Structure formats: structure tokens, C-alpha cells
């Protein structure tokens with residue numbers, strides 16, 4: 001086996017989910033807050049178009065860059081949301097944001113180069129970087145500062161080997177939304193921004209996320225249908241690349257993937273045509289779930305110094321209930337039947353934290369909070385006595 005594969009680390013939250021599924025198969029009930037996946041159906045038109053294409057049409061390979069009509073619809077959608085319309089020739093439609101990441105990092109990285117990544121980070125970023133021979137240079141952000149990225153700290157870590165600055169705003173796992181000023185400063189630092197905008201549109205408190213499209217034409221923007229349109233299983237995303245990158249990316253896509261799924265692309269067009277109108281309802285639903293989750297977790301004693309403003313996650317300080325986040329997540333699953341993601345998945349600075357997804361129904365959130373209530377005091381007592389013992 002190639003050493004680049006050996007360097008990949010497992011996604012621990014999947015381990016939790018697999019254990020939860022095992023418990024459910026034995027008849028135990030589990031509330032799933034561990035996975036970053038909307039619990040709702042994709043919009044009706046999306047499902048209708050997908051069914052109609054499957055039923056009546058011969059599905060084919062498409063242009064490797066994606067159907068032109070879809071790329072035009074994506075360009076219009078980008079313009080609606082960010083004010084900047086990318087040239088459809090610079091858009092590449094992919095089988096999700098994840099393959100887009102693989103293409104961009106394959107394009108930019110070679111052994112020994114560096115990529116700056118704010119931490120806590122989406123667990124897969126370091127693996128993509130390492131797989132492509134790069135070295136992750138983390139910039140730790142703090143719960144007490146709302147996980148704001150400090151452009152001066154990023155600047156201090158730039159070296160001649162830096163090939164990219166990766167940023168997600170809103171972010172997984174923190175839900176943090178960076179200000180336009182921070183985004184603008186990061187775009188001015190020199191290395192290209194790889195801006196993961198998969199949670200754009202899911203922003204609360206009257207705020208908006210800033211798209212790198214409106215900042216710098218040398219940025220790479222990754223986006224997709226999974227989160228906004230609850231289309232995780234369709235596997236559809238895209239990237240917007242600078243002019244110089246579009247041909248090499250196209251060649252990689254032709255060779256490695258041929259094209260994204262024809263069926264999914266047609267369904268994606270329906271999402272942009274009619275699903276966009278429903279987005280405000282989706283956003284408002286998540287905002288009210290965020291409020292419920294944050295309030296409930298604070299009442300239970302979790303530390304949430306500032307309210308996350310986007311995506312659908314709360315990354316809460318949980319050290320008073322267990323300092324080892326993986327062991328704590330397992331304990332909550334076994335004792336309370338609540339599955340959550342361990343902070344350690346998102347970088348060592350997130351150890352002692354747990355990530356709760358609120359892309360579930362209100363009743364699931366209420367049930368999870370009710371189940372956690374009775375088991376936390378005992379866990380807190382154990383941590384308290386261990387700390388006294390240490391002292």
C-alpha cells in the first residue's frame with residue numbers, strides 16, 4: 001500500500017455512527033446529532049426531475065466540465081448570492097465538494113509545500129493536503145473569540161512554501177462566520193484562498209457570509225448542493241477556478257471522473273430553479289434550531305462562549321464532563337442514546353469539545369437534551385474527583 005494512503009487518519013465520527021447503528025439494529029433508540037447531514041428530503045422538484053430522468057431518459061456522460069445549462073445556472077446563483085458572476089467556463093461541476101477538493105489540492109500541491117488551515121477544521125482537509133504531499137500549517141482559533149480567524153496570525157505563518165490558505169465560512173465544526181474584513185485581508189495575503197462555501201446561505205442573526213468570488217479572481221471557490229438543498233446523496237458540487245487553472249482541472253476531471261452524474265446534474269438544475277425560493281424557509285428553520293440547541297446545551301453546563309452564526313453545528317466545551325472527547329462521545333451514546341461528534345476529529349485544539357448537529361427536527365433536539373440531562377451530573381462528578389486527585 002502506498003505511504004500516502006497510510007498517512008490518512010480515520011474519521012472518528014463515522015466510528016460513532018457505526019456504533020449507533022449497531023445499537024439501533026439491536027432495538028435501542030439513538031438520537032443522531034453526529035453527522036453533518038440535513039434530515040429533510042431534497043426539494044420536491046429535485047426528486048421529481050431525478051425520477052423523471054431515470055424513468056424516461058438515457059443517462060449519459062456529460063461534458064466533463066458539467067452541463068453548460070447547469071454551469072450557467074450556477075453562475076447566476078453565485079451572482080445572486082455574492083454579487084459576482086463567474087464565467088461558466090471557469091466552473092467545473094463535480095460529484096460533490098469533496099472531489100472538487102481533491103482536484104484543487106492535486107492541482108496546487110506537491111511534496112513539501114504548505115497549506116494554512118484554521119483550526120478547528122473540517123476533518124477531511126488535513127487528509128486531502130497530506131495525500132497530495134502537502135504539510136498542514138494550523139492556525140488555532142478560539143471559542144472565546146467566536147473562532148474568528150486573525151489575518152495577522154495567518155500572515156505570520158506564510159513562507160515561500162505556502163501554496164494555499166483554506167477557509168470555510170460558515171465553518172464546520174464551529175459554525176463561525178468570518179467578517180468581510182477578515183475575508184478581504186486573507187484574500188490579500190498572497191497565497192490563493194481555497195474557500196469552501198458549502199454552508200453559504202445558512203447564516204443567522206441577519207449576517208451574511210462573504211464569498212471569495214467577490215474578493216479575488218485568483219481564489220478557488222468550492223461549493224455544492226449537499227447542505228443547502230439536502231442533497232448529500234446526489235453527490236453534486238462545483239468549483240470556480242481562476243483562468244489559468246481551468247484547463248488543467250478539466251484534464252484531471254476528464255481522466256479521473258469523466259463527468260459528474262448526469263441525473264444529479266439535471267436534479268441540481270431543478271434545485272437552483274425552484275429550490276432557491278425555499279431556502280429562506282430552510283435558513284429560518286435552522287436558525288430556530290440553533291437557538292434551541294445553544295440554550296439547551298448552556299443550561300446543561302456546556303460552554304458556548306459565543307453563539308455560532310452559521311452552518312448547522314454547535315462546537316461546545318465539554319471538558320467538565322470528560323476531557324477525552326472520543327471517550328465522552330462514546331459514554332453519551334451508551335448512557336443516553338445520543339450520538340455526537342468528538343472534538344478531537346477537528347484538530348487537537350478541539351479536544352475536550354463536542355460537536356452537536358442541529359440539522360434535525362426540533363423534537364430530536366428536545367429529546368437529545370432531555371436524555372443528556374440525567375447522565376451529565378455523574379460524568380461531571382467523575383471529572384471533578386479526578387481533578388481533585390490530580391491537585
Ligand SMILES: Cc1ncc(COP(=O)(O)O)c(C=O)c1O
Pocket residue numbers: 036095096097098099122168171172196198223224225226232236237
Ligand atoms: C466544510 C465541508 N466541506 C465539504 C463537505 C463535503 O461536502 P460534499 O457532500 O459536497 O462532498 C462537508 C461535509 O460535511 C463539509 O462540512
